[in-house]
Amino acid sequence: MRSFRKIKEAVATRLMAFLTVSSSLIVFFMITGLYVRSRPILSVHSLSELLFSSSWHPLRGEFGFLPFIVGTLWITGTAVVIAVPLCLFTAIYLSEYAPSRIRALFAPLIDLLAGIPSVIYGIWGLLAVVPMIKNQLAPVFGVFSTGYSILAAGIVLAIMIFPVIIHVSLEVLQSVPGEMREASLALGATSWQTVKTVVLRRARPGIIAAVVLGFSRAFGETMAVLMVAGNVARIPGSVLDPAYPLPALIANNYGEMLSVPLYDSALLLASLWLLVVILLFNVCSRLILVRVERSVL
């Protein structure tokens, strides 16, 4: 009887250890799988040709990813440019100015944004942002836009990355010791002078990490962007032009166009790039945040 209990214990421990290890190994299997499946296209085209050619004609065997890469960068960049100042001021307000009551109310509300399904953001973009750009914004600049544009995707994405950037920056700001603020205030600094020259300076690495985390979140977002970006495979000229980001390309075409030779391999190569870039960004920002946490202790 006693030995049976011991056997159960040993089996359960090993099983749980196995599950833990295998779930963290999945990412390596994915990378390996994607790499193996994308090799056919790499044996026909060089990497630089795939990355820097803007000729996307799969039927003719031309797979230039440049329009998609540029589209992704434009959209992500627009989202970050919109989100960073707004998030930073929000985090500064919540951390430095708001009474604890307000902070306790609004910080979870902002976190809640992270739980909204991306298709909802997409619908909102479709119904609110796209018409606004088409009817109000584009005419102001005297240009025609369908509204399906980099800007529309950027605005929607910006709001989607709010919770990430605000949450992490808020934590970083709160990790600045109160005595450091007191030291600055005691010298006759105003709150704003203290924030600007002491708190932000001390929190800078962590805030950079927050932005990188937001960037990588935006980089891979698929659904909401796909719904409002217009999906035209051309290098965009302005933020009011449509763009075709990489995740949208993969989602729209995988499974549909696989009769075209090498198409499957091309899309999996694009997936591999996305995965690697996002992993790298995440690892970098986590490393910075771990260092920030250590410096507090």
Next chain:
Amino acid sequence: MSFKPHIRVENLNVYYGKEQALKNITVNIPDRKITAIIGPSGCGKSTLLKSFNRLLDPVDHVRISGRVFVDQEDIYDSKVDVTRIRKKMGLLSQRPYPLPMSIYDNVAYGPRLHGIRNKKTLNEIVERNLKISSIWNEVKDRLNTPASRLSIGQQQRLCLARGLAVEPEIILGDEPTSALDPKSSQRIEQRFIELKSEYTIVLVTHILRQAKRLADYVLFMYLGELVEHGSAEEIFSNPKQEMTKEYIGGTFS
């Protein structure tokens, strides 16, 4: 002991939420003397000290009633410019907190806040105050390195220089030697003795011997109340209250 007061506290009450941290404190702090606030931890020493330069303001749920006069001016009057009040006082905290910048910029921070831009003037201010704080010789060749690289004792002297650079009248020390080694503590104490001819110094300390070494005037607090105050001789040799006797005799700490 009769003296010219620099800070006058009248019926000061401080509440953190429902908890009362200071109970009806009325006391005068003498000009250009070292005043020590002693008492067991949690008795309100630090709260009283922070009420002098309105550092309680940013605390959540804090309520303050009563008045504090510095140079005859009610610092809790709603028309008062808080930054000007704070500029009158240099603060040393329990652990030194150098600002996240170079040694030079730490000292120049205060003067720059108050509008001094001239490079030569700033250089003079930095050098003078680092010398007064007796750290100049140790840092003069590396003024542009981050202040966080200094030893903790050096950091505390740097913080003293930083506080003095805004030309305060008062130095507030919240157990300023508690994180330091004995040698560094001694250097800070010596600075205080030298500085008291020009500054009013108020020290919170839980080290009785330090209070005996430095203080001219002593406040003994217990559970938010000011139990007894008077000249150092009076308090240490002839305390009137039973509680003070016990604390000074070491019955409790």
